[in-house]
Amino acid sequence: MVDRLRGNLVVGQSGGPTAVINSSLQGVIEEAKRHPEIQGIYGMLNGIQGALDENMIDLRKQPPATIRGLSSTPSAALGSCRYKIAPEEYTKILGVLKAHNIRYFFYIGGNDSMDTSSKISKVAEKDGYELRVIGVPKTIDNDLESTDHCPGYGSVARWVAISTMEAGLDSTAMWAFDKVKVIELMGRDTGWITAATTLGKCSEEDPPHLTYLPEVPLIHDKFIEDVRGVCDKLGFCVVTVCEGLKNENGAPLVESKRAVDTDAFGHTQLGGVADYLSGLAGSKLNLKARFDKPGTIQRVSMTTTSKVDLKEAYAVGQAAVKQATKGETDMMVTLIRAPGKVYRCTTGLVALEKVANVTKSVPRNFINKEGNGMTGEYREYAIPLIGEPLPKYVKVKKLLVPKKMNA
Amino acid sequence: MVDRLRGNLVVGQSGGPTAVINSSLQGVIEEAKRHPEIQGIYGMLNGIQGALDENMIDLRKQPPATIRGLSSTPSAALGSCRYKIAPEEYTKILGVLKAHNIRYFFYIGGNDSMDTSSKISKVAEKDGYELRVIGVPKTIDNDLESTDHCPGYGSVARWVAISTMEAGLDSTAMWAFDKVKVIELMGRDTGWITAATTLGKCSEEDPPHLTYLPEVPLIHDKFIEDVRGVCDKLGFCVVTVCEGLKNENGAPLVESKRAVDTDAFGHTQLGGVADYLSGLAGSKLNLKARFDKPGTIQRVSMTTTSKVDLKEAYAVGQAAVKQATKGETDMMVTLIRAPGKVYRCTTGLVALEKVANVTKSVPRNFINKEGNGMTGEYREYAIPLIGEPLPKYVKVKKLLVPKKMNA
Numbered sequence: 046m047v048d049r050l051r052g053n054l055v056v057g058q059s060g061g062p063t064a065v066i067n068s069s070l071q072g073v074i075e076e077a078k079r080h081p082e083i084q085g086i087y088g089m090l091n092g093i094q095g096a097l098d099e100n101m102i103d104l105r106k107q108p109p110a111t112i113r114g115l116s117s118t119p120s121a122a123l124g125s126c127r128y129k130i131a132p133e134e135y136t137k138i139l140g141v142l143k144a145h146n147i148r149y150f151f152y153i154g155g156n157d158s159m160d161t162s163s164k165i166s167k168v169a170e171k172d173g174y175e176l177r178v179i180g181v182p183k184t185i186d187n188d189l190e191s192t193d194h195c196p197g198y199g200s201v202a203r204w205v206a207i208s209t210m211e212a213g214l215d216s217t218a219m220w221a222f223d224k225v226k227v228i229e230l231m232g233r234d235t236g237w238i239t240a241a242t243t244l245g246k247c248s249e250e251d252p253p254h255l256t257y258l259p260e261v262p263l264i265h266d267k268f269i270e271d272v273r274g275v276c277d278k279l280g281f282c283v284v285t286v287c288e289g290l291k292n293e294n295g296a297p298l299v300e301s302k303r304a305v306d307t308d309a310f311g312h313t314q315l316g317g318v319a320d321y322l323s324g325l326a327g328s329k330l331n332l333k334a335r336f337d338k339p340g341t342i343q344r345v346s347m348t349t350t351s352k353v354d355l356k357e358a359y360a361v362g363q364a365a366v367k368q369a370t371k372g373e374t375d376m377m378v379t380l381i382r383a384p385g386k387v388y389r390c391t392t393g394l395v396a397l398e399k400v401a402n403v404t405k406s407v408p409r410n411f412i413n414k415e416g417n418g419m420t421g422e423y424r425e426y427a428i429p430l431i432g433e434p435l436p437k438y439v440k441v442k443k444l445l446v447p448k449k450m451n452a
Numbered sequence: 453m454v455d456r457l458r459g460n461l462v463v464g465q466s467g468g469p470t471a472v473i474n475s476s477l478q479g480v481i482e483e484a485k486r487h488p489e490i491q492g493i494y495g496m497l498n499g500i501q502g503a504l505d506e507n508m509i510d511l512r513k514q515p516p517a518t519i520r521g522l523s524s525t526p527s528a529a530l531g532s533c534r535y536k537i538a539p540e541e542y543t544k545i546l547g548v549l550k551a552h553n554i555r556y557f558f559y560i561g562g563n564d565s566m567d568t569s570s571k572i573s574k575v576a577e578k579d580g581y582e583l584r585v586i587g588v589p590k591t592i593d594n595d596l597e598s599t600d601h602c603p604g605y606g607s608v609a610r611w612v613a614i615s616t617m618e619a620g621l622d623s624t625a626m627w628a629f630d631k632v633k634v635i636e637l638m639g640r641d642t643g644w645i646t647a648a649t650t651l652g653k654c655s656e657e658d659p660p661h662l663t664y665l666p667e668v669p670l671i672h673d674k675f676i677e678d679v680r681g682v683c684d685k686l687g688f689c690v691v692t693v694c695e696g697l698k699n700e701n702g703a704p705l706v707e708s709k710r711a712v713d714t715d716a717f718g719h720t721q722l723g724g725v726a727d728y729l730s731g732l733a734g735s736k737l738n739l740k741a742r743f744d745k746p747g748t749i750q751r752v753s754m755t756t757t758s759k760v761d762l763k764e765a766y767a768v769g770q771a772a773v774k775q776a777t778k779g780e781t782d783m784m785v786t787l788i789r790a791p792g793k794v795y796r797c798t799t800g801l802v803a804l805e806k807v808a809n810v811t812k813s814v815p816r817n818f819i820n821k822e823g824n825g826m827t828g829e830y831r832e833y834a835i836p837l838i839g840e841p842l843p844k845y846v847k848v849k850k851l852l853v854p855k856k857m858n859a
Binding site for chain 1: 518849
């Protein structure tokens with residue numbers, strides 16, 4: 046049993062918002078209140094920038110209804126950031142933490158945030174300042190190493206699965222007129238979100254007919270032939286694509302040329318892939334083509350939140366506090382899937398360094414041989430994460446009335 | 453009391469699918485089953501094209517679960533179309549209707565479909581063939597004349613209101629990084645859908661900060677200054693725009709140049725407005741800008757269906773059959789809002805000719821003076837249509853921890 050470390054706690058949210066990141070925040074706050082050694086519970090405004098600028102708010106003073114309401118509120122309630130800390134700024138941050146007797150530091154975010162957390166942990170250690178640093182996983186991208194999946198993914202996956210079923214029914218009704226529809230999903234380097242568009246697909250005829258992930262380079266001619274093949278067979282084609290699709294040289298298919306669209310980590314804003322590919326298919330095949338690009342709506346929608354995801358997002362926040370009070374530091378909470386047929390996850394820990402800046406791609410066995418769809422292995426992995434069964438939509442039977450005119 | 457007209461019924465769905473068009477179909481089918489003079493209940497496959505090609509299915513033979521499931525299934529279960537009938541084809545259609553002893557013709561659609569219905573009614577009348585033709589209003593665009601609103605609008609309005617609240621919270625969290633977000637909504641000529649993005653807005657600070665409708669020409673310099681003004685004040689800006697925005701000359705801001713993208717009615721595919729305007733604001737103001745374009749997802753989403761809309765969509769289908777069996781023809785069912793504080797709608801009738809090809813724009817008093825937002829009058833009109841109250845999301849209070857370093 047370690048000595049109880051008395052002091053204040055600070056928590057921050059970082060990177061792209063999600064439907065459930067506030068559940069993790071709620072988990073941290075509610076668990077912290079159970080530990081008497083944790084005195085002040087502070088929130089950094091706009092992630093690490095709030096620590097740097099000493100902009101922190103008092104979370105103990107929030108009305109109870111606000112804390113309770115966090116789990117039904119999307120986006121990042123404390124504000125988020127994409128700020129890359131300069132080496133000299135870590136000392137400044139440590140100064141702020143020390144000045145406020147912060148002994149517990151929780152950062153809810155993705156792999157960039159785990160890098161930031163890891164560095165803060167190191168600078169405190171070097172200084173001899175006892176600080177418990179725990180990373181709380183969050184990313185719709187589902188690309189963190191050493192965790193079965195990431196809170197945020199189940200909800201975006203559910204949203205894109207249902208939205209693709211619905212936009213697919215739209216195309217099915219309009220097949221004679223809108224021939225090609227391309228739907229663009231988020232994902233800088235990995236196709237996890239795009240993969241989830243297939244979760245409502247029950248047969249070969251069901252949309253999406255083609256699904257392309259950045260894990261497999263997109264060959265233009267192959268793409269055109271794929272679309273032509275589906276249109277020849279079904280009369281129309283619904284394609285789902287990742288904004289981060291790469292060409293044969295590994296370069297993004299489309300990216301912004303404006304310097305202002307590059308963030309602090311050097312990531313250029315992507316997007317435009319669906320516009321480009323629908324245009325390409327439309328021109329090459331002389332078919333009417335359109336695209337949907339739900340953009341940020343997909344990542345923060347509470348309308349189709351996965352209950353499993355909500356629960357797990359809370360649990361990882363809670364686990365972070367529990368582990369820190371037990372003496373753990375320099376770690377990220379993970380989700381570990383229990384073996385067996387019934388889905389169950391427990392939490393674990395991994396060294397921050399191991400996840401910092403590492404990206405977990407969709408494994409090749411989750412993608413079909415052709416590189417244009419997903420496999421049953423992916424389905425098995427993902428279905429439990431999206432919570433309740435997907436809606437069942439009816440199809441009328443084509444019970445034709447016998448022809449009298451053209452019989 | 454008119455004589456009971458014995459014979460078969462045919463129903464079709466036309467134009468862009470919606471979340472509730474199948475409820476209208478269900479209303480037609482279930483009401484038809486109550487009238488013994490209606491024998492066969494047929495569905496045209498892909499709208500009027502199904503009548504032209506004699507592709508009709510038997511709706512009495514569908515499993516009861518399929519008919520019941522229609523109201524929870526989006527898009528158009530019978531398939532839809534955007535087919536403009538050539539004058540000589542009307543005679544062919546009449547031939548099919550006569551061959552199948554069709555005496556009841558119901559067409560669920562927008563103003564193009566009412567034009568088609570009106571012409572079918574005329575050609576039957578001229579031929580002396582007794583045919584009861586009733587149009588059932590359907591359009592997310594909400595642009596039909598002589599009806600308070602159109603089934604389909606309430607649900608798309610609810611979807612865009614919630615999605616804008618959520619994407620707005622996303623921008624609020626990311627304000628320091630993603631400065632400008634432009635969300636593009638559907639609407640060829642009218643801004644009804646875009647207007648609904650403001651329904652979750654409770655204060656000036658809440659997104660969307662600017663809303664542009666095609667009813668007011670977009671002046672480029674004014675747009676840039678509007679965005680600059682909001683960014684100067686709030687640090688970021690969320691803009692909602694209609695795909696059909698017009699410039700000072702009344703021409704679409706952006707439209708496809710490909711001939712394949714023009715439909716049978718001469719409508720060119722729109723879209724690209726948000727891409728264009730986010731690029732414009734980004735370059736001119738040197739700010740990071742992005743766009744969301746949910747596209748067809750917005751019009752067929754069942755995740756946020758308005759219960760009022762669902763109920764009314766069923767009611768207009770039902771009313772069509774009731775009126776036809778009473779002897780009415782050449783009419784479209786309308787929704788009439790009862791005066792008084794509590795929202796209530798009844799159904800009425802209007803001559804098909806009066807609504808055919810006519811577009812109802814958003815009235816000027818629903819749009820603010822500046823032309824960049826909506827008024828209380830619009831809110832009063834639209835709030836009852838979206839059903840249950842919008843979700844309430846919490847905001848943390850900015851109860852700052854006193855500074856110690858930079859105090």
